[in-house]
Amino acid sequence: MWRAIISFALAFVGHVAGQTVYLAGDSTTAPGGGGKGTEGWGQYLHYSLKIPVVNKAFAGRSARSFTREGRFDEIGKLLKKGDFVIIEFGHNDGASHPDNGRSDCPGSGTETCRYTYDGATETVHTFPYYLEQAANSYTAKGAHVIISSQSPNNPDESGVFVSSTPRFVDLAKTAATNAKVDYVDHNAYALAAYKPLPVRTVDSCFPNEHTHTSAQGADLVAQAFVRGLVCGGSLLSGYVKNATSAIEGACLK
Numbered sequence: 001m002w003r004a005i006i007s008f009a010l011a012f013v014g015h016v017a018g019q020t021v022y023l024a025g026d027s028t029t030a031p032g033g034g035g036k037g038t039e040g041w042g043q044y045l046h047y048s049l050k051i052p053v054v055n056k057a058f059a060g061r062s063a064r065s066f067t068r069e070g071r072f073d074e075i076g077k078l079l080k081k082g083d084f085v086i087i088e089f090g091h092n093d094g095a096s097h098p099d100n101g102r103s104d105c106p107g108s109g110t111e112t113c114r115y116t117y118d119g120a121t122e123t124v125h126t127f128p129y130y131l132e133q134a135a136n137s138y139t140a141k142g143a144h145v146i147i148s149s150q151s152p153n154n155p156d157e158s159g160v161f162v163s164s165t166p167r168f169v170d171l172a173k174t175a176a177t178n179a180k181v182d183y184v185d186h187n188a189y190a191l192a193a194y195k196p197l198p199v200r201t202v203d204s205c206f207p208n209e210h211t212h213t214s215a216q217g218a219d220l221v222a223q224a225f226v227r228g229l230v231c232g233g234s235l236l237s238g239y240v241k242n243a244t245s246a247i248e249g250a251c252l253k
Ligand SMILES: *[C@@H]1O[C@H](CO)[C@@H](O)[C@H](O)[C@H]1NC(C)=O
Pocket: 047, 048, 222, 223, 224, 226, 227, 241, 242, 246, 247, 248
């Protein structure tokens, strides 16, 4: 009896100590960002967390190509009960003609399209469908999933602050609702972090073009994610090492 209790307790402690956060995403999250000196925000998340972060985001990928290439499955194979997975896509998911192997089928449900890419015809699903499939498979393994909306492009590109919301932001929320997992409106929290800054500071976060961030930009975008996480009350917010009062920005309504 006591032996059973002690081994259960040890297993529990070992399990809690071994939790990991995995990231699925594109270049805006990935190690090395979009190249040319840029960096993905996922590389800065560990500064705010008490548990390790493994950044499996990969440049150039969409929800569809991350699925087709087995990258969601690869994360699934690594998962232990109690791990966390953050899923963030959108930058590469838009329509393209001819098909570039990344565009999702338009819509938000179980609609399908037939696209031909690289000589092969593929049944293509909607953006939420791909995210929900991944989220459901992770939840089934006892992992906690957070679907995060895509990071914004340079909101000061035109010289005045413009907060535009790509359609994949709402679709990410739809996916989180359907899969019954946490949602962080990373897009909105990152825009709120950029907004008070001078135009030239925001511009310097985007050294090459309007999508990929500098190291400083990636750090700011990571902090904005943590603000959104803490405000949303996800289980992962219990592993944030910063005092809530020390985190920049307010909760968004
Ligand atoms: C939390 O603190 C670390 C320094 O210990 C810092 O690098 C990180 O950006 C902070 N996170 C937030 C969300 O403010």
